[in-house]
Amino acid sequence: MLFDMDGTLVDSEKLWGVALEDLAARAGGRLSTRARLAMVGTSMPVSMALFRDDMGQPDRPYQPDVDWLTDRVAELFADGLTWRPGARELLHEVRAAGLPTALVTSTGRRLAEVALKTLGAENFDVLVCGDEVARPKPDPEPYLTAAGLLGVPIGDCVAIEDSPSGVASAVAAGAVVLAVPSDVTLPSTDGIHLRSSLAGVDVKFLAALR
Structure with a gap:
């Protein structure tokens, strides 16, 4: 199996959504529904590429966002x-x-x-x-x-x-x-x-x- x-x-996808919306706010924007749904089930690199495109920030550094997002999701997951x-x-x-x-x-x-x-x-x-x-x-x-x-x-x-x-x-x-x-x-x-x-x-x- x-x-x-x-x-x-x-x-848990809803918790990912909360964390991604928080990250978008930190980036000075708002995550679109289209981009969020496109991220479901994808790898972190793909999700972050979609995120940067949705924010209109193609040169936004990758690793700081990944580190922040991982920490935020870990907090949400830890609550059960x-x-x-x-x-x-x-x-x-x-x-x-x-x-x-x-x-x-x-x-x-x-x-x-x-x-x-x-x-x-x-x-x-x-x-x-x-x-x-x-x-x-x-x-x-x-x-x-x-x-x-x-x-x-x-x-x-x-x-x-x-x-x-x-x-x-x-x-x-x-x-x-x-x-x-x-x-x-x-x-x-x-x-x-x-x-x-x-x-x-x-x-x-x-x-x-x-």
Whole structure:
């Protein structure tokens, strides 16, 4: 089992939105809805490129903004994260069934470790973070890496995602994909199993997906 984190297991995209709006205010501007939605599920470099473009500040230094944003999100994550509907129940059932499980996120290791205080580090055999791969989502590398570390053929893995970038990554890797949109609408696409939430999803349901 391969789980995305933000927007899939926990309702953290809203916290990212708060932090990005705060960063935009520091930059003397206001983040547009268009830019914010385009950032969902993307890597930090891509998100910051979208941010600079939206602010009209193409030469704005990258690293100070990343450092400030990471600190701000860590503060917000530390207050605890809200589970997405059905996510905690499914994760616990998957673990009780003894299925190899990975967390595959575009978020960096530092913030993922904070999120694990809510998610439970014991619920994952493998953690693949956005700052630990050469080519983050939508490239297939994160999901191929996770499957390799688990020792499970990618075609035998179910990946659960909420964003266009994450879905593209999982599809390109060759995983079975269950898409559960959160902040961004996902179109019905051939080969993608689309649900409105994880409520009612269990191991038996996942085993039937092809």
